Amino acid sequence: MASCDEGTATATEAEPAETLASEKREARLRKFRELHFKRNEARKLNQQEVVEEDKRLKLPANWEAKKARLEWEIAESEKKKECAASGKDYDRVKLLEVTADEAERWERKKKKKNPDQGFAGYAEAQFRQYQRLTKQIRPDLESYSKLRDESGEDFYPTTNSLIYGTHTPSKEGIDRMVEDVEKQIEKRAKYSRRRAYNDDADIDYINERNAKFNKKAERFYGKYTAEIKQNLERGTAV
Numbered sequence: 001m002a003s004c005d006e007g008t009a010t011a012t013e014a015e016p017a018e019t020l021a022s023e024k025r026e027a028r029l030r031k032f033r034e035l036h037f038k039r040n041e042a043r044k045l046n047q048q049e050v051v052e053e054d055k056r057l058k059l060p061a062n063w064e065a066k067k068a069r070l071e072w073e074i075a076e077s078e079k080k081k082e083c084a085a086s087g088k089d090y091d092r093v094k095l096l097e098v099t100a101d102e103a104e105r106w107e108r109k110k111k112k113k114n115p116d117q118g119f120a121g122y123a124e125a126q127f128r129q130y131q132r133l134t135k136q137i138r139p140d141l142e143s144y145s146k147l148r149d150e151s152g153e154d155f156y157p158t159t160n161s162l163i164y165g166t167h168t169p170s171k172e173g174i175d176r177m178v179e180d181v182e183k184q185i186e187k188r189a190k191y192s193r194r195r196a197y198n199d200d201a202d203i204d205y206i207n208e209r210n211a212k213f214n215k216k217a218e219r220f221y222g223k224y225t226a227e228i229k230q231n232l233e234r235g236t237a238v
Contacts, residue, residue, distance in 0.1 A: 133180070
């Protein structure tokens with residue numbers, strides 16, 4: 001009877017030990033599966049990062065700046081549409097969003113930057129105008145894509161294509177050109193006419209400033225001193 005009780009006790013003590021060992025084994029397997037899953041996830045993320053880095057290296061050097069500029073233009077375009085739909089003034093709404101720090105920073109930039117660097121000849125003046133006009137170009141990509149889809153293969157001309165005289169400018173484009181021409185005429189009207197230098201004219205000045213003064217004096221007092229001047233030139237002055 002005693003031997004039976006001792007065997008039962010021994011079996012009872014062995015069961016918790018086996019259960020504890022099984023739980024430890026399950027915990028280790030669970031930990032192993034978690035580590036295996038994390039390793040696979042890290043490998044996948046590393047592969048994705050390698051692909052993305054390769055894409056970034058193949059992009060132009062200024063791609064980030066261009067992307068930021070395009071995103072800003074899209075956001076500004078959407079904001080203009082919202083203001084137009086709600087009847088608000090876009091410029092006023094934009095100014096209300098400007099903080100004091102941003103306004104102060106813009107003012108400092110304006111003071112540092114010289115907007116008019118001048119020019120030394122007509123070629124430089126023409127180049128400056130070309131730059132100004134190209135900066136004003138805002139292509140309508142939506143209309144461009146629509147026209148390309150409608151034209152099909154005829155959209156891209158070949159050596160056999162007859163495209164002269166087929167383009168009709170839009171009313172907005174014509175108005176924009178007329179407005180620009182009127183601005184140029186108004187700007188030219190503010191400049192004084194270039195006067196040609198006369199080699200045969202008498203030199204009665206010592207520098208450019210003195211020449212301008214003499215011209216003003218001649219304009220106001222020339223009719224009173226004309227006779228005296230003639231007498232001095234003839235040598236008959238008393």
